[in-house]
Amino acid sequence: MNRDTRDPHPGPGTAAASRRRSLGFLARFVGFLVLFYLAVSNRPVNDAVIVPFTAWIASVSGGILNLLGESVEVGGTELSAPGFAVNIENGCNGVETALLFSSAVLAFPAPWRRRLVGLLLGFLAIQALNFVRVVTLFWVGLHRPALFNSSHTVLWQSAVVLFGVLLFLFWAAREKRWRAAPAESGVRRG
Amino acid sequence: MTRRAPRLLLGFLFGLVLWAALSRPYEPLLAGGAGLLLSAFESPDVTRLAAEGGGIRVERRDFPPRSPRPVLPAADLHFNFVLLVALFALGPALPPAARLGRFLIALSLLFLIHAAALLFQVESVYATALGPWSEAHYGAVARNFWAGGFHFYQIAGRFAAPFVLWWALGRGEAEAESAASAPGPPRRQQKKKRKRS
Numbered sequence: 001m002n003r004d005t006r007d008p009h010p011g012p013g014t015a016a017a018s019r020r021r022s023l024g025f026l027a028r029f030v031g032f033l034v035l036f037y038l039a040v041s042n043r044p045v046n047d048a049v050i051v052p053f054t055a056w057i058a059s060v061s062g063g064i065l066n067l068l069g070e071s072v073e074v075g076g077t078e079l080s081a082p083g084f085a086v087n088i089e090n091g092c093n094g095v096e097t098a099l100l101f102s103s104a105v106l107a108f109p110a111p112w113r114r115r116l117v118g119l120l121l122g123f124l125a126i127q128a129l130n131f132v133r134v135v136t137l138f139w140v141g142l143h144r145p146a147l148f149n150s151s152h153t154v155l156w157q158s159a160v161v162l163f164g165v166l167l168f169l170f171w172a173a174r175e176k177r178w179r180a181a182p183a184e185s186g187v188r189r190g
Numbered sequence: 191m192t193r194r195a196p197r198l199l200l201g202f203l204f205g206l207v208l209w210a211a212l213s214r215p216y217e218p219l220l221a222g223g224a225g226l227l228l229s230a231f232e233s234p235d236v237t238r239l240a241a242e243g244g245g246i247r248v249e250r251r252d253f254p255p256r257s258p259r260p261v262l263p264a265a266d267l268h269f270n271f272v273l274l275v276a277l278f279a280l281g282p283a284l285p286p287a288a289r290l291g292r293f294l295i296a297l298s299l300l301f302l303i304h305a306a307a308l309l310f311q312v313e314s315v316y317a318t319a320l321g322p323w324s325e326a327h328y329g330a331v332a333r334n335f336w337a338g339g340f341h342f343y344q345i346a347g348r349f350a351a352p353f354v355l356w357w358a359l360g361r362g363e364a365e366a367e368s369a370a371s372a373p374g375p376p377r378r379q380q381k382k383k384r385k386r387s
Contacts, residue, residue, distance in 0.1 A: 023358070026357055026358060029354070029357075030350070030354070033346050033350055034342075036346075037342055037345060037346045040345070041342075090345055091344065091345065096346060096349055097349070099345075099346055100346065100349055100350055100353065104353075153265055153266060154206070154209070154265065154269045155206075157269070157349075158206075158269065158272050158273055158276070159202070161273060161349045162198055162202060162273065162276055162277075165277065165353060166194060166198060169194060169280075
């Protein structure tokens with residue numbers, strides 16, 4: 001029999017334990033977030049990792065924009081075209097969402113191998129969306145400059161962060177299924 | 191994910207409309223709240239904050255009368271309201287009245303976070319952007335504290351705050367009970383352990 005062994009009406013003890021685990025997750029999440037923030041805001045790390053990474057994002061985005069028919073030049077972290085230029089900084093390179101996602105995945109109770117796979121795939125997905133953001137924002141700045149500020153601050157930043165949260169929830173739900181699978185097979189054998 | 195994504199998108203669009211409608215009336219409230227916090231850190235209490243055309247104008251009584259007044263962009267501080275609305279749109283497990291009640295609590299806490307962030311921003315302007323005056327009035331530790339605190343809000347805090355508030359308040363008990371919060375061994379093993387004991 002494939003029977004669900006969970007209690008449909010968890011008692012106050014179970015609810016309190018669940019609350020404790022939930023708060024434990026939040027405490028670990030904030031701890032990882034502060035650690036990651038201290039790491040990326042450190043000047044040598046910023047110069048050796050974040051700036052070259054951001055320059056790579058600028059270079060790839062410039063390539064995509066040129067493929068789309070724009071005439072874009074890339075210099076370091078700056079994209080420029082006749083009439084518009086933008087410098088990609090922290091907040092536009094996807095690092096902030098990657099920090100959030102990584103902190104949540106690491107704070108979540110799961111085997112390390114699955115955490116690492118989640119981190120890698122999540123980072124790639126976030127960066128893929130971030131290329132769409134940079135290319136779109138540059139196009140908006142070039143052709144619809146009046147819409148640039150609102151698109152930059154509110155629309156795209158929120159969209160990328162929500163995408164990161166959605167990825168985390170998706171990963172966490174899969175993790176739940178992976179964890180439940182051995183328990184269910186155990187019930188069947190019994 | 192396929193069930194959650196449309197809810198998140200609808201919540202995001204609803205949040206955008208609400209934010210666009212409410213941000214201008216919200217900014218005087220935010221300036222007032224942050225002003226109260228600032229007065230706790232200032233002696234004498236010389237700073238007045240006022241909402242002005244999408245920004246927060248910083249007025250100090252001891253500024254030279256003809257010097258320009260800093261105006262800080264307000265949207266950067268409070269656009270994470272949109273994230274909070276979108277995340278609360280995800281929570282399916284609570285009755286509507288309870289969800290509204292928790293949303294209002296989360297909004298109140300987000301207001302406090304915004305006021306604290308504005309306090310850090312004003313103090314970081316004082317500590318780092320006013321040249322010799324900053325150096326005369328703020329030591330190295332104070333400069334790093336205020337500027338670092340506001341930088342943390344810009345890079346991580348403003349995105350993390352809605353997530354933390356939603357995680358703590360916006361998810362239903364049933365969802366909290368599920369694996370999104372729970373590690374631990376499978377239930378069957380727990381039963382066995384109890385029998386042995």
